[in-house]
Amino acid sequence: xxxxxxxxxxxxxxxxxxxxxxxxxxxxxxxxxxxxxxxxxxxxxxxxxxxxxxxxxxxxxxxxxxxxxxxxxxxxxxxxxxxxxxxxxxxxxxxxxxxxxxxxxxxxxxxxxxxxxxxxxxxxxxxxxxxxxxxxxxxxxxxxxxxxxxxxxxxxxxxxxxxxxxxxxxxxxxxxxxxxxxxxxxxxxxxxxxxxxxxxxxxxxxxxxxxxxxxxxxxxxxxxxxxxxxxxxxxxxxxxxxxxxxxxxxxxxxxxxxxxxxxxxxxxxxxxxxxxxxxxxxxxxxxxxxxxxxxxxxxxxxxxxxxxxxxxxxxxxxxxxxxxxxxxxxxxxxxxxxxxxxxxxxxxxxxxxxxxxxxxxxxxxxxxxxxxxxxxxxxxxxxxxxxxxxxxxxxxxxxxxxxxxxxxxxxxxxxxxxxxxxxxxxxxxxxxxxxxxxxxxxxxxxxxxxxxxxxxxxxxxxxxxxxxxxxxxxxxxxxxxxxxxxxxxxxxxxxxxxxxxxxxxxxxxxxxxxxxxxxxxxxxxxxxxxxxxxxxxxxxxxxxxxxxxxxxxxxxxxxxxxxxxxxxxxxxxxxxxxxxxxxxxxxxxxxxxxxxxxxxxxxxxxxxxxxxxxxxxxxxxxxxxxxxxxxxxxxxxxxxxxx
Ligand code: F3S
Numbered sequence: 001x002x003x004x005x006x007x008x009x010x011x012x013x014x015x016x017x018x019x020x021x022x023x024x025x026x027x028x029x030x031x032x033x034x035x036x037x038x039x040x041x042x043x044x045x046x047x048x049x050x051x052x053x054x055x056x057x058x059x060x061x062x063x064x065x066x067x068x069x070x071x072x073x074x075x076x077x078x079x080x081x082x083x084x085x086x087x088x089x090x091x092x093x094x095x096x097x098x099x100x101x102x103x104x105x106x107x108x109x110x111x112x113x114x115x116x117x118x119x120x121x122x123x124x125x126x127x128x129x130x131x132x133x134x135x136x137x138x139x140x141x142x143x144x145x146x147x148x149x150x151x152x153x154x155x156x157x158x159x160x161x162x163x164x165x166x167x168x169x170x171x172x173x174x175x176x177x178x179x180x181x182x183x184x185x186x187x188x189x190x191x192x193x194x195x196x197x198x199x200x201x202x203x204x205x206x207x208x209x210x211x212x213x214x215x216x217x218x219x220x221x222x223x224x225x226x227x228x229x230x231x232x233x234x235x236x237x238x239x240x241x242x243x244x245x246x247x248x249x250x251x252x253x254x255x256x257x258x259x260x261x262x263x264x265x266x267x268x269x270x271x272x273x274x275x276x277x278x279x280x281x282x283x284x285x286x287x288x289x290x291x292x293x294x295x296x297x298x299x300x301x302x303x304x305x306x307x308x309x310x311x312x313x314x315x316x317x318x319x320x321x322x323x324x325x326x327x328x329x330x331x332x333x334x335x336x337x338x339x340x341x342x343x344x345x346x347x348x349x350x351x352x353x354x355x356x357x358x359x360x361x362x363x364x365x366x367x368x369x370x371x372x373x374x375x376x377x378x379x380x381x382x383x384x385x386x387x388x389x390x391x392x393x394x395x396x397x398x399x400x401x402x403x404x405x406x407x408x409x410x411x412x413x414x415x416x417x418x419x420x421x422x423x424x425x426x427x428x429x430x431x432x433x434x435x436x437x438x439x440x441x442x443x444x445x446x447x448x449x450x451x452x453x454x455x456x457x458x459x460x461x462x463x464x465x466x467x468x469x470x471x472x473x474x475x476x477x478x479x480x481x482x483x484x485x486x487x488x489x490x491x492x493x494x495x496x497x498x499x500x501x502x503x504x505x506x507x508x509x510x511x512x513x514x515x516x517x518x519x520x521x522x523x524x525x526x527x528x529x530x531x532x533x534x535x536x537x538x539x540x541x542x543x544x545x546x547x548x549x550x551x552x553x554x555x556x557x558x559x560x561x562x563x564x565x566x567x568x569x570x571x572x573x574x575x576x577x578x579x580x581x582x583x584x585x586x587x588x589x590x591x592x593x594x595x596x597x598x599x600x601x602x603x604x605x606x607x608x609x610x611x612x613x614x615x616x617x618x619x620x621x622x623x624x625x626x627x628x629x630x631x632x633x634x635x636x637x638x639x640x641x642x643x
Pocket of ligand 1: 064065099100101119121296297298356357360361378
C-alpha cells in the first residue's frame with residue numbers, strides 16, 4: 001500500500017485502530033513539550049497519575065510565556081516546573097532560552113517521531129517531518145506517563161507547492177494563502193501534508209512557519225517530508241544523527257488536494273480580528289500604523305530576523321512607529337549579536353525584547369487605544385494584544401520591516417524593488433550552546449519538588465450522575481475562543497496554577513457577570529455557537545468552567561482540542577441536532593438531562609427546557625473511550641481506576 005508521510009508515521013506508532021479515516025486511533029508518543037502557562041497544571045496532573053519517571057523518549061518543559069515576574073507568582077511557577085522536571089526525567093529550558101517551538105525545532109525535534117505538546121502551536125515541529133500535535137495538559141501528562149494519545153484518524157490534505165517565492169514574498173504568505181482558502185474552520189479533523197517541487201525551496205524554519213500557523217486552520221497538524229533540506233538543518237544544528245528520511249510514496253492517496261503556485265503569490269495580510277481574514281497587502285497599502293511587532297513562534301527564526309536586519313540596515317524607523325523585536329531563541333539572539341545584526345536593529349530604533357512569547361500572549365507591548373499593530377504572529381483575536389480597541393494585522397517579517405520604516409502598511413515588493421536585498425541563506429552551522437537547558441536528575445529520590453503558594457490543586461471531579469440540571473448561565477455566539485472563555489493577559493497569566501483566582505475572569509469578555517452568576521447558582525450550562533472553544537489548547541478553558549460547576553456545554557459545534565479538554569475534565573460537550581434549538585434557549589432557562597448514563601451509550605441526549613416545557617435533541621459525538629472518560633468524571637479518574 002502506498003502511504004503518505006502522515007500515514008507512515010501513524011502506522012509506526014499505532015497502538016489501537018487503523019488508518020481508516022474517522023475511526024479512533026491511539027498512537028504512541030515519543031516526545032512531549034509543555035510551556036509554563038499550561039505546564040504547571042500538566043505536571044500537577046502528571047504527579048496525580050503517580051508514575052516515577054516519564055516514559056517518553058524525550059520530554060521538555062519550557063518557560064517562555066510568562067516571564068514578567070511582576071510578583072512572586074511567575075517565579076514560583078518556574079521553580080515548581082524546574083524541580084518537578086528534574087525529579088521526573090524531563091529536560092528544563094530556562095526562561096530566556098527561547099520560545100518552546102523554536103527551541104524544540106532547533107535542539108530536540110526528530111523526523112518521523114511523534115510529539116504531543118500542551119500548546120496549540122506544537123505542529124511547528126511538523127516542519128521537521130515530525131507528527132506534532134497540540135493537546136490539553138492532561139493528555140500530555142498521560143503521554144508522559146506512557147499512555148497513548150487518541151484522535152480520530154484525520155483526513156489528509158495534499159498541499160502541492162510549485163515553483164519558488166519571489167523576493168518580498170515569504171513562507172508566511174503561503175500559510176496565509178491556505179488560511180484564505182480554508183478559513184479557521186476548514187482544517188478541522190485534517191492534516192495538511194506539504195509536497196511538490198516547491199518544498200525543496202523552503203528551509204526548515206520556513207516550513208515551520210507554515211506548519212505553526214496551520215493550527216489556525218483548526219487542523220490536527222501539518223507536516224513536511226523529511227528530505228535533504230531537513231538533513232542540512234539538522235547538520236547545521238550538530239544533530240545529523242537524528243536525521244531520518246521520510247517521503248510520501250509515489251501515488252499515495254490523499255483525501256483532498258490543493259496546489260499553490262509560489263511564483264504567483266503576493267504579500268498577504270490577515271485583517272482584524274481573525275487569522276483567515278486575508279487580503280493582499282496592496283489592498284491596504286497606505287494605512288497608518290502605530291506599532292510593529294516581530295517575533296513569536298511563527299516568525300522569529302534566525303533567517304526571519306536577518307531579513308528584517310537587512311531591510312533596516314542604515315535606516316531609522318518612522319516617527320509614528322514603535323518597533324519591538326523578540327528573537328525566538330537564545331541561539332537566534334546569540335547569532336544576531338555575534339554578526340552585528342542586533343546592532344543594526346537597535347541603531348534603526350528597534351526595541352529588542354527577551355527571547356519569549358512576550359507581546360504574542362499579551363505580556364507587555366499592548367498597542368495604544370484604537371491603535372493599529374502589525375504583527376508577525378499567528379493570532380489577532382480581539383483583545384489578545386492587551387488593547388481591546390486595537391486592530392491587529394498579521395503579516396510576514398518583510399511587510400513588518402518595510403512598514404516600520406515607512407510608518408504605513410507597505411508592500412515589500414514595491415519597496416524593495418531596486419534595493420540591494422539578497423535572499424538569506426540558512427547558515428551551514430548554527431551557534432550551539434545549550435547551557436540554559438537543564439538535564440533531569442538520574443534518580444528522582446533526592447529531588448525535592450518546590451511548591452510556592454501560587455501552586456494550588458486543580459479541581460476534582462466526581463463520576464457522572466444519571467441526572468444533571470442547571471440554568472443556562474450564558475449564551476454566546478459563533479467562534480468563541482479559549483481567550484474569551486479563559487482570558488490570558490499579563491494580569492492573569494501569573495495565576496495559571498491558581499484556578500480559584502482565574503475563575504473570577506471566566507467568559508468575562510462575553511459577560512462580566514458570568515462568574516458571579518455561576519458561583520451564586522452553583523454551576524449550570526453554557527450555550528455556544530459554531531466552533532466553540534477555537535484558538536488554543538488552553539486546558540484552563542475547561543478547568544475553570546469545571547471549577548464554576550459547569551456540567552455541560554451545548555453548542556452548534558466545537559473546536560477539536562477544546563472538545564477533548566471538556567471531555568477530559570468530565571464536562572459534556574453536546575451538539576444541537578437542529579440549530580433552531582439554539583435560538584430557542586434563553587439565558588437563565590432551567591435545563592435538565594435525565595438518564596444520561598444510558599443516553600451516552602446511544603450518543604443522543606435529550607435536554608429538557610423546564611422553563612419552556614420543550615425538549616431538544618442533542619448529539620454526543622464521542623468515541624467509546626471518551627464515553628468512559630465522561631462516565632468516570634474525567635480522564636484522571638479513569639486513569640486512577642485502572643492503575
Ligand atoms: Fe508563544 Fe505566541 Fe507561540 S504565545 S507559543 S509565541 S503563539
